Amino acid sequence: MKYALFLGCMIPLRLPNLEYATRNVLAEFGVELVDMREATCCPDPIGIRNMDYLTWLAIAARNLAVADEMGLDILTLCNGCYETLKTAYVTLTEDAEMREKINEILAKANREFKGKAKVKHLLEVFYHDIGLQKIREMVKRPLEGLKVAAHYGCHILRPSEILKFDDPENPRKLDELVEALGATPQQYEMKTLCCGAGLRNVMSEYSIRMAREKLVRVKEAGADCMVVACPFCFIQYDMGQFEIRRLTKERFDIPVFYFSELLGYAIGLSPRELGLGMHRVKVDRVLKKIR
């Protein structure tokens, strides 16, 4: 298995520990990654796209064209990058007129969208390309007794007509992945609620209050930790817990994992090899529970 690695912005530039953990975990599964050296921001599906849709589409198309030239499918580590790149891919594949228009613009930079490189989210690679069976076989340290609340995030599920990853109202795949690690998926209220990251830049207090809504439900349900698949959701729930404490004096103490970290721990990598020391909400207490 070999992919063009699309790093995006938030993971390499604000959460490099997640890049490090993901590279180490994928290496254990024999997955080869080729860096997309000419890639830029995806671009951001909220700010840029809401000001000028065609600029957003042209820059996304350029990133897709870079992967076309590499002859590899794209692996994204972030829901935002996934939604941007996959929406651009589907739009340009299905709308011939738009494709022609965008390719005329890309030609000025000697690029062409050919539509050969498909866009895959990290969870798709684990769930579909590697598969639950292979993951179960690799587990050396089953996460027995650990109750994990899965937060999928919006832009891996919706719009479902384009992303087609899982049921937008009742997603199961991340829960199944959690189960494959020997942990117990913890169900909780408002599972598909948005983390609020899309509002952080515009209205940070409301954004944090949105994150709080879910943390309250996760705590009520009695989960030991959360698992996410997106760096924006990760920041909302990890660093967000400190921002909530300042705002409302509430203390949640719910460790938050990015999926590669939890998987990495289950297949026997050390906390050091996963950069687990860099979390704001410390994870040690939860890891001790496993042993």
Next chain:
Amino acid sequence: MSASEQVIQLEKTDPKFVEEIIEYGSKIFGREHMETITACFQCGTCSGSCPSGRRTAYRTRLVMRKALLGLKDEVLSSEELWYCTTCYTCYERCPRGVRTTDIIRVIRNIAAKSGRMKEQHKRVARLLIRFGHAVPITDEFKEIRKALGLSELPPTVHSYPEALDEVRKLIKIMKFDQMVGYQESG
């Protein structure tokens, strides 16, 4: 709110506004997609599903209604227009198949075209043009990357600046630099 403020004055409405939205969005999503706005029957499933509306004064149903009534200035200059996180929950649930989130995006594009966008979004756009990343590297994160054993700069446009020239060229063609007030020197 006084009684007179609750009255919609016909002379302050723009009956062509909804057609303007449909027309603008047709170039992106196709006409059929955009015309779904006219099917809205104000059931409120969108507002009831809205994670932002749980906390803010943003009401998706109200935006749809005002757009259909032609309250152009009110819609385009409202602060709440920028409170949608684009989670697409209403889009999935609308019983009339109104393409809500995409319609909100189009209305935001129209607002931005006349300069009515958030300064924060313009700032993100200027960072993208300057660095190729909306969240550029800092010295602190160079050190953290190094300490982890990763390359100091990520293997993206940050390490290969010639790719950034391409992107700037595309952005100039789209006149996006002018829209967000990007100046090469500053």
